[in-house]
Amino acid sequence: MSDITYLPGKEPHxxxxxxxxxxxxxxxxxxxxxxxxxxxxxxxxxxxxxxKPQEVIDEVKASGLRGRGGAGFPTGIKWGFIPPxxxxxxxxxxxxDESEPGTFKDRYIVHQDPHQLIEGMVISAYAVGAHVAxxxxxxxxxxxxxxxxxxxxxxxxxxxxxxxxxxxxxxxxIYVHRGAAAYICGEExxxxxxxxxxxxxxxxxxxxxxxAIGLYMAPTIVNNVESLCHVVHILRMGGDEYIKxxxxxxxxxxxxxxxxxxxxxxxxxxxxxxxxxxxxxxxxCGGPKDGxxxxxxxxxxxxxxxLRCNETxxxxxxxxxxEMTFWQLPLDFDTLAAAGSMAGSGGVIVMDDTRRMSxxxxxxTHFYAHESCGQCTPCREGSTWMKxxxxxxxxxxxxxxxxxxxxxxxxxxxxxxxxxxxxxxAWPVEAMIDKFRxxxxxxxxxxxxxxxxxxxxxxQFLSSVPQ
Amino acid sequence: MSSKxxxxxxxxxxxxxxxxxSTSAPKDSEVxxxxxxDRSAVEYIRPVLTVLEKNVHSxxxxxxxxxxxxxxxxxxxxxxxxxxxQYPDDQRRSAVLPLLHEVxxxxxxxxxxxxxxxxxxxxxxxIKVVExxxxxxxxxxxxxxxxxxxxxxxxxxxxxGSYELMAKLCEITGIDRSSADTHKDPISISPCGSYSVEYAxxxxxxxxxxxxxxxxxxxxxxxxxxAESLITQYES
Numbered sequence: 001m002s003d004i005t006y007l008p009g010k011e012p013h014x015x016x017x018x019x020x021x022x023x024x025x026x027x028x029x030x031x032x033x034x035x036x037x038x039x040x041x042x043x044x045x046x047x048x049x050x051x052k053p054q055e056v057i058d059e060v061k062a063s064g065l066r067g068r069g070g071a072g073f074p075t076g077i078k079w080g081f082i083p084p085x086x087x088x089x090x091x092x093x094x095x096x097d098e099s100e101p102g103t104f105k106d107r108y109i110v111h112q113d114p115h116q117l118i119e120g121m122v123i124s125a126y127a128v129g130a131h132v133a134x135x136x137x138x139x140x141x142x143x144x145x146x147x148x149x150x151x152x153x154x155x156x157x158x159x160x161x162x163x164x165x166x167x168x169x170x171x172x173x174i175y176v177h178r179g180a181a182a183y184i185c186g187e188e189x190x191x192x193x194x195x196x197x198x199x200x201x202x203x204x205x206x207x208x209x210x211x212a213i214g215l216y217m218a219p220t221i222v223n224n225v226e227s228l229c230h231v232v233h234i235l236r237m238g239g240d241e242y243i244k245x246x247x248x249x250x251x252x253x254x255x256x257x258x259x260x261x262x263x264x265x266x267x268x269x270x271x272x273x274x275x276x277x278x279x280x281x282x283x284x285c286g287g288p289k290d291g292x293x294x295x296x297x298x299x300x301x302x303x304x305x306x307l308r309c310n311e312t313x314x315x316x317x318x319x320x321x322x323e324m325t326f327w328q329l330p331l332d333f334d335t336l337a338a339a340g341s342m343a344g345s346g347g348v349i350v351m352d353d354t355r356r357m358s359x360x361x362x363x364x365t366h367f368y369a370h371e372s373c374g375q376c377t378p379c380r381e382g383s384t385w386m387k388x389x390x391x392x393x394x395x396x397x398x399x400x401x402x403x404x405x406x407x408x409x410x411x412x413x414x415x416x417x418x419x420x421x422x423x424x425x426a427w428p429v430e431a432m433i434d435k436f437r438x439x440x441x442x443x444x445x446x447x448x449x450x451x452x453x454x455x456x457x458x459x460q461f462l463s464s465v466p467q
Numbered sequence: 468m469s470s471k472x473x474x475x476x477x478x479x480x481x482x483x484x485x486x487x488x489s490t491s492a493p494k495d496s497e498v499x500x501x502x503x504x505d506r507s508a509v510e511y512i513r514p515v516l517t518v519l520e521k522n523v524h525s526x527x528x529x530x531x532x533x534x535x536x537x538x539x540x541x542x543x544x545x546x547x548x549x550x551x552x553q554y555p556d557d558q559r560r561s562a563v564l565p566l567l568h569e570v571x572x573x574x575x576x577x578x579x580x581x582x583x584x585x586x587x588x589x590x591x592x593x594i595k596v597v598e599x600x601x602x603x604x605x606x607x608x609x610x611x612x613x614x615x616x617x618x619x620x621x622x623x624x625x626x627x628g629s630y631e632l633m634a635k636l637c638e639i640t641g642i643d644r645s646s647a648d649t650h651k652d653p654i655s656i657s658p659c660g661s662y663s664v665e666y667a668x669x670x671x672x673x674x675x676x677x678x679x680x681x682x683x684x685x686x687x688x689x690x691x692x693x694a695e696s697l698i699t700q701y702e703s
Contacts, residue, residue, distance in 0.1 A: 101621040101668075102622065102673050104671045104672050104673050104674055107672060140667065140680065141671075142683040143683065175553040177564065178565065179603075180567075180599075180604070181667070182602070182603050182604065182605070183668060195561060196558070196560065196561055197560035197561045197564065197599065199598055200602075216555065257673065257674060258674065259673035259674045259676060260623055260626055265674040265675075266674045267674065298622075351626070355626070360622065363621070363622050366620075366649075367622070370604075370649050370650070370668055371668060
């Protein structure tokens with residue numbers, strides 16, 4: 001792949017292994033089908049259409065591909081959950097509602113290489129037996145929605161979509177559906193409700209597992225953009241070859257998006273588990289800005305638990321457990337889970353020593369208070385309470401007890417909601433208090449007013465009423 | 468036997484027999500004297516609006532002059548029919564979001580008339596459209612300015628200086644954001660109606676923070692110093 005030249009300043013780092021992002025920032029590249037076809041585009045779709053659907057699923061299972069949307073669930077196993085006695089139409093949905101703070105990988109795929117996604121969708125739809133597929137794209141990508149529709153029209157013209165694709169007898173229609181700026185639509189059942197034209201209130205699981213009861217109560221497979229693109233490369237390399245990339249149980253490559261206080265933030269496609277935080281943040285991103293030191297890192301989108309840069313972790317069980325500093329941690333699903341956080345969507349947010357943790361916490365709680373859908377009480381009320389308490393802490397108007405109150409609220413949301421948004425909003429707060437309790441308590445004072453804002457307003461009102 | 472079920476006739480009630488229904492006006496002595504209340508201190512007494520009126524109500528803003536009034540045109544009908552065809556015949560409701568996007572793209576915001584049109588087009592009750600419009604932050608219920616800035620306020624952009632960018636934009640365009648509310652009223656419009664600003668949640672380009680959307684155009688790395696040139700590039 002040495003013959004590819006990239007735009008100046010956008011060359012990939014030598015530790016990167018580019019599969020999905022092979023054509024991103026490439027010199028002379030454009031999102032047209034003509035360009036994609038000169039690079040052997042749609043060959044894998046043709047190969048898949050000659051195989052049996054079960055063979056494609058087996059290939060993906062053999063590759064060990066884990067979903068790249070956040071939960072890291074194995075894609076091949078997800079595809080196998082469609083009930084065998086199903087008589088309803090099957091739907092495939094591409095989740096392009098990339099809204100996890102810190103994540104910006106799908107943006108580049110849909111803007112610069114939309115045909116890769118469409119090819120991945122053709123293969124996946126064929127494997128699961130879907131004849132209608134939707135791309136749920138977030139409202140904030142207006143340009144990408146147009147690009148995708150153009151790409152779909154081009155693919156249709158070249159008979160890679162539509163009726164009887166390339167004479168194989170397989171039909172597939174792909175439609176673009178634009179969301180409307182709601183974070184909760186990234187949750188798969190919320191996304192399905194939104195596609196049905198309702199408020200995106202997530203459905204309760206069980207019984208509403210999308211693979212059995214999804215869109216229009218029919219079996220539905222929801223996959224992230226990056227996961228669908230990986231399918232193309234799995235077919236090209238073969239599942240057995242693909243699994244050799246990365247580490248056991250964490251196969252393949254993944255795109256890590258680094259933002260925040262480093263010299264060169266950006267996206268890096270790395271083999272899962274082959275790069276440590278030391279390599280990522282110092283070698284690839286150029287380390288902290290001059291005169292500063294790194295303080296904390298959010299490893300997988302703002303919902304994942306924050307890690308302190310001076311922490312040590314015990315990874316593994318029993319006698320095999322080994323001590324690792326934060327800098328030695330490899331970026332894979334299992335190690336980050338063992339370290340008490342998660343790999344999530346791959347959005348790494350870095351904070352240096354100039355950042356006040358109460359300010360960071362306040363920003364995050366504002367996000368979750370705004371984005372809670374309001375369906376179930378612990379999350380709707382709790383996220384707003386957390387916002388109010390963190391407002392107080394950030395303003396320096398809190399008492400030390402407020403930190404305890406904030407922690408209590410977080411633990412009362414965690415695990416008590418319909419969807420994973422509850423955990424997503426509670427985990428960052430729990431971890432932030434766990435790791436930076438001293439700093440947060442240090443910004444509070446015993447002298448501060450313990451009365452609530454409502455109480456003060458009430459007392460002011462009552463005193464203004466003549467008796 | 469007749470299968471017809473007769474509705475029971477309403478019983479006539481002699482109201483005078485009902486002891487608890489007072490037929491005469493209460494005597495003065497029975498009425499408790501109202502406490503003296505300073506009315507100006509009581510803010511919550513306002514004309515009562517119904518829930519629907521409150522939610523569908525679209526306040527007129529200075530920005531309204533930049534957008535054509537909602538009108539059903541053949542082009543709109545054609546675009547709507549194309550969107551409806553994307554979904555199964557018995558699932559027309561799915562087209563609510565695409566249709567609202569079509570309306571908002573042409574007319575700047577979602578007016579009560581357009582809600583009615585979408586509901587009729589899809590054969591669903593108007594409230595099912597209203598609930599969607601009021602839920603999603605992507606749908607506006609009042610006209611924004613000719614240039615609508617959506618500045619990302621989430622963590623990475625905030626660390627990159629998006630709060631300062633917002634302050635700078637407000638300063639240049641003369642927008643007062645003091646009454647903005649993230650839930651009920653996120654958009655603030657300049658008195659001239661040419662500009663409006665709003666905070667957006669994560670625009671998914673955290674590596675190039677701070678970022679903002681101007682109408683449908685995406686701009687990255689917009690530091691507060693670049694705010695001036697961002698606005699002037701649209702004015703030429």
